[in-house]
Amino acid sequence: MIIKTIVIGKNSNLTKSMLSIIKNIIVVSSRDILEDVNILEKYKYQKINLVFNNFQPATKLNILENTEFYINNSILITAKVLDCFKNTEINKIIYASSSSVYGNNILCNENDELKPMNLHASLKVANEKLVEKFCIENSIDYTIARIFNMYGGDDNFSIISKIIKAYKNNEELNIVNNGNAIRDFIHIEDVVDIYSKILDKKDIKILNIGSGNGSSIKNILDFLNNHNIKIKTKNIQREELKISTADISKLKELLKKDTFFEVEDYLKKELNIWKN
Numbered sequence: 460m461i462i463k464t465i466v467i468g469k470n471s472n473l474t475k476s477m478l479s480i481i482k483n484i485i486v487v488s489s490r491d492i493l494e495d496v497n498i499l500e501k502y503k504y505q506k507i508n509l510v511f512n513n514f515q516p517a518t519k520l521n522i523l524e525n526t527e528f529y530i531n532n533s534i535l536i537t538a539k540v541l542d543c544f545k546n547t548e549i550n551k552i553i554y555a556s557s558s559s560v561y562g563n564n565i566l567c568n569e570n571d572e573l574k575p576m577n578l579h580a581s582l583k584v585a586n587e588k589l590v591e592k593f594c595i596e597n598s599i600d601y602t603i604a605r606i607f608n609m610y611g612g613d614d615n616f617s618i619i620s621k622i623i624k625a626y627k628n629n630e631e632l633n634i635v636n637n638g639n640a641i642r643d644f645i646h647i648e649d650v651v652d653i654y655s656k657i658l659d660k661k662d663i664k665i666l667n668i669g670s671g672n673g674s675s676i677k678n679i680l681d682f683l684n685n686h687n688i689k690i691k692t693k694n695i696q697r698e699e700l701k702i703s704t705a706d707i708s709k710l711k712e713l714l715k716k717d718t719f720f721e722v723e724d725y726l727k728k729e730l731n732i733w734k735n
Contacts, residue, residue, distance in 0.1 A: 462550050464658065465502055467492065467540055468512035473555060473650060476612045477510075480651045481658070489513040489536045496539045506548045508658055511537055511590070512555045515579070523578070533582040534589070541593045552601040553657055554590045557583045558643070558669065558703055560605060568706040569605070569665040576700075591664075602657050607669030607705050611725065612647040618676055619644065619722060622683070622690065623729050631691045635699055638676030638692075643669040643704040646720035656714045663713055669705025670719040682723055686732045 461483055466474050469488040478484055491498055515532045523529055537554075560583050561567040562574030575581040587603050594601035610619035625632035645668060653668050680690060711717050726732075 460506060462506050462508055463502070464508040464510055465499075466510045466512055467536065468514075470516075471512035471555075472612045472614055472616075473606075473609070473647060473654075474512045476647045476651050477512075477654060480648075481655050489532065492536055492539055493531055496543050499540065499543045503544060503547045506550055507544075508551045508553070509540070509544065509549055510553045510555075510654070511540070511586070513537070514555070514583075514586075521577075521579070529578075530582075533579075534586055537586050537589060541589070545593075545597065549597075549599045551658060551661075552590060552594055552599055553654065554586060554601070554603050556587050556603050556605045558605055558607040558667070558705065560584050560587070561703065563700050565702045566704055566706050567605075567667060569667055569709060600661050602663045603665045604654070604657065605665065605667050605705075606650060607643040607645055607667070607703070609645055609647055609650055610722070611720070614647070617644075618642075619679075619725070622676075622679065623726070626683075626688060626690050626730060629691075631693050633695055634676055634680075634692050635695050635697055637694055638680060639701075640699055641673035641675050641702045641704065643671065643673055644722045645670050646722075646725060649716075649719050653710070653714060653716060656716070660713065663709075666709060666713075667705040667707055668710070669707055671705055671707040671710075672719075673702060673704040674722060679722060679726070683726065683730070683732075686727070688730055688732060 463483045463485055466484055466486045468474050469486050474486055513536050515529055559580035560573045560575055562576045564571055573584055575584050610617040614620040650668055
């Protein structure tokens with residue numbers, strides 16, 4: 460039997476990258492679901508995987524112009540879809556969560572206490588708990604995918620994309636606290652590769668999706684400077700997580716994933732500095 464994968468979140472960068480890699484995908488717009496959840500009706504009588512890549516748009520995570528709109532995008536869509544597929548045959552559910560749920564945690568392990576520090580992270584935790592409860596009560600296999608700092612693909616949100624844009628357009632790049640914070644960057648192709656493995660693997664309740672390595676923006680900019688790529692910067696002082704890197708021991712053990720795209724190689728390609 461062919462199991463179709465229903466992906467919620469048509470404009471998601473991750474969804475777009477999944478289309479060319481994972482077979483038998485059907486993409487459904489979050490906006491369309493909000494207008495009429497019955498558009499999912501025709502899939503209720505098939506065995507499916509259900510992947511949630513929906514949330515408040517990444518470029519508007521910190522903007523609360525319309526509270527209802529924010530909440531609808533962040534969690535109401537998840538609830539509507541789960542209600543729609545209750546008592547149907549679901550093979551697997553994947554929910555795209557975020558490393559932000561760990562808060563100020565130096566090395567994030569899946570068993571660590573969650574300490575969300577903002578609205579975005581708190582709503583991710585709420586979605587995790589909603590999916591978890593639904594799946595347990597309905598005996599559905601599920602994975603909460605806690606994705607770290609994803610870049611690549613159709614990306615206009617990550618700091619990596621902003622570095623590239625600043626250089627190509629000769630613009631000033633805003634950096635926070637002199638770029639000293641350390642983050643775990645993972646390329647979107649690695650994320651899709653991990654998703655494809657999760658779909659074929661049972662009983663992985665929570666999984667960190669990161670490279671396990673930390674890099675600071677300062678070090679990345681120094682790397683570019685050493686390759687004659689000069690980027691003008693403007694420093695902003697504000698509170699932020701100092702270090703956030705993934706414990707990927709479970710990723711290595713269960714999915715045998717231990718090689719990842721390097722940020723520096725990606726920047727070399729995007730900025731055409733292989734020979735510098």
